[in-house]
Amino acid sequence: MNRECILMMADDDPDDREFVREAFEESGFRGEFRYVDDGAALLDYLALARDSGRRGAHPIPDLILLDLNMPRIDGHEALKRIKSDERLRRIPIVVLSTTESQTDVERTYDEGVNSFITKPASFAELVEMAKRLKIYWLELVKLPGETAAR
Amino acid sequence: MTDGANDEFEALQARVRELEERLESRASEETFRLVVETAPYGMVVADASGSIVLCNPQAERMFGYTTEQLLAARIEDLVPPRFRSAHPRLRQTFHEDPVHRPMGAGRDLLACRRNGSEFPIEIALTPLPRSEGLLVLATIVDITSRKRGEEELLRYSRRLEQSNAELESFASIASHDLQEPLRKIRMMGERLAGLCEAELGEQGRDYLDRMIRAGDNMHRLVRDLLEFSRVGMRQQSFRLLPLGTALGEALAALELLIEETGAEIRAGELPSAEVEETQMVQLFQNLVGNALKFRREGVSPIVEVRGSVETGATGERVRIEVADNGIGFDPRYGERIFQIFQRLHGKGKYGGTGIGLAICKKIVDNHEGRIQASAEPGEGSVFVVDLPLRKRRQFDTDSDPK
Numbered sequence A: 001m002n003r004e005c006i007l008m009m010a011d012d013d014p015d016d017r018e019f020v021r022e023a024f025e026e027s028g029f030r031g032e033f034r035y036v037d038d039g040a041a042l043l044d045y046l047a048l049a050r051d052s053g054r055r056g057a058h059p060i061p062d063l064i065l066l067d068l069n070m071p072r073i074d075g076h077e078a079l080k081r082i083k084s085d086e087r088l089r090r091i092p093i094v095v096l097s098t099t100e101s102q103t104d105v106e107r108t109y110d111e112g113v114n115s116f117i118t119k120p121a122s123f124a125e126l127v128e129m130a131k132r133l134k135i136y137w138l139e140l141v142k143l144p145g146e147t148a149a150r
Numbered sequence B: 001m002t003d004g005a006n007d008e009f010e011a012l013q014a015r016v017r018e019l020e021e022r023l024e025s026r027a028s029e030e031t032f033r034l035v036v037e038t039a040p041y042g043m044v045v046a047d048a049s050g051s052i053v054l055c056n057p058q059a060e061r062m063f064g065y066t067t068e069q070l071l072a073a074r075i076e077d078l079v080p081p082r083f084r085s086a087h088p089r090l091r092q093t094f095h096e097d098p099v100h101r102p103m104g105a106g107r108d109l110l111a112c113r114r115n116g117s118e119f120p121i122e123i124a125l126t127p128l129p130r131s132e133g134l135l136v137l138a139t140i141v142d143i144t145s146r147k148r149g150e151e152e153l154l155r156y157s158r159r160l161e162q163s164n165a166e167l168e169s170f171a172s173i174a175s176h177d178l179q180e181p182l183r184k185i186r187m188m189g190e191r192l193a194g195l196c197e198a199e200l201g202e203q204g205r206d207y208l209d210r211m212i213r214a215g216d217n218m219h220r221l222v223r224d225l226l227e228f229s230r231v232g233m234r235q236q237s238f239r240l241l242p243l244g245t246a247l248g249e250a251l252a253a254l255e256l257l258i259e260e261t262g263a264e265i266r267a268g269e270l271p272s273a274e275v276e277e278t279q280m281v282q283l284f285q286n287l288v289g290n291a292l293k294f295r296r297e298g299v300s301p302i303v304e305v306r307g308s309v310e311t312g313a314t315g316e317r318v319r320i321e322v323a324d325n326g327i328g329f330d331p332r333y334g335e336r337i338f339q340i341f342q343r344l345h346g347k348g349k350y351g352g353t354g355i356g357l358a359i360c361k362k363i364v365d366n367h368e369g370r371i372q373a374s375a376e377p378g379e380g381s382v383f384v385v386d387l388p389l390r391k392r393r394q395f396d397t398d399s400d401p402k
């Protein structure tokens, strides 16, 4: 990772945001951790990022961690809108949710999510998850789009 | 005998015959009148023009007329005003093809009392050919109370369905939301243990461990509650399935446990039944899983699964038995173990929350079957499941009558 990676988390639960941030820190993630409270705030942020590109106050995130159950605009809606936006659809999105219902999982994939993870029940598992996400999405996978900047 | 005398005699004989016939028909008329009068139904006889020529006291009472009033009325007067104009045509049609029409379900009509109030009736029509022309006997039953009963039953079953659905979605929402704080208690606990180990000291660490364990325990309870509430919530598809297939899947899922315990599974020939596959797999998995878990120390478990088909009053039924040589239990608790979170054996020795059999019961209920257990302490247990081979259709009258 040459440049600083940007991890964006959309979750209305401050405890969860903190756990995830700490888990990523523990995993060795050295990028920038940003968060928003809900789907609407995420879409607002991405609208600004789309127009300003990499630089400035609203850089395009390298990975979005998305909760499903959020006020105002929920994860499903946010996901659909991002995946139907020409200039945002390539951002990898990982849903981090507590639901275990199979229909919810299927629906989320149909909406275009890149992967679906059930929120781990222990901190140790959360760190493990952060490690894998970091290695997979931020190091291993070659993504389209911003190749020049990587 | 002279010719004249002969003629006279014949005339006399003819007269006698005529009188006899008249008497006979008088008698049969009398019989008919008696039947009509004492019948437990309203009976009204009308002529081709729709005028009422005969009625019984039950009809008078049912419609609120006196005999004279009813005999002066027309059939149309007994029909609610909004149907009156169409009614002569219906009578006409009957007259063109006068065959008996029995009372039948699905042909309930509305009738109108003298005071204008309406009530549901069922009606049978019988043609009475007479020399004066065709008469029609209408036999009428007031079905108000039956209708009310039916409606009440329908309302009641709808309410029941709704409250069931509400309860299930409540349990599923509640347990999902209950998971959240638990997950956090656990994570905070782990963070505390990790980051503040030194400050905690030995006793602090012990309390914290126990707190985390209690949280984990509750997490399992809530998860199981959620699972329990979900049985039958998902899209269900019932099909004729060889139960051996479901057992096979269940055993595959238990493979590790079977290996670890050195268990012998004796699976007999199992019949087919119209079931929901995933639920059947879960049923077998829970029953065989229990049989392996509650094994006697030092005795390798033997689990026998038997099946048979029995024909009873309610059609063909499938009987499945899961028998083990394990620790058994006091038969006094044979029913209680099917309730959620009811366990008979200590937590320390045998893990579990007590959800397995509750789920089995729910699955079997969902298949309109029964589940029972018999056991003796130290003598092993037998769980017997009894299911209809074919699922009963929701509305049997609508399905093909095969």
Ligand SMILES: Nc1ncnc2c1ncn2[C@@H]1O[C@H](COP(=O)(O)OP(=O)(O)OP(=O)(O)O)[C@@H](O)[C@H]1O
Residues within 6 Å of the ligand: B224, B286, B290, B291, B292, B293, B294, B324, B326, B327, B328, B329, B337, B342, B343, B344, B345, B351, B352, B353, B354, B355, B356, B357, B358, B380, B381
């Ligand atoms: N085969 C068996 N032999 C002896 N006791 C049994 C057997 N099956 C069930 N029981 C008794 O019935 C109780 C309820 O069984 P159930 O399957 O509902 O719960 P569990 O197995 O204890 O926990 P869980 O199924 O949630 O893991 C058990 O705790 C046990 O005491």
Ligand SMILES: [Mg+2]
Residues within 6 Å of the ligand: B286, B289, B290, B352, B355, B356, B357
């Ligand atoms: Mg069990």
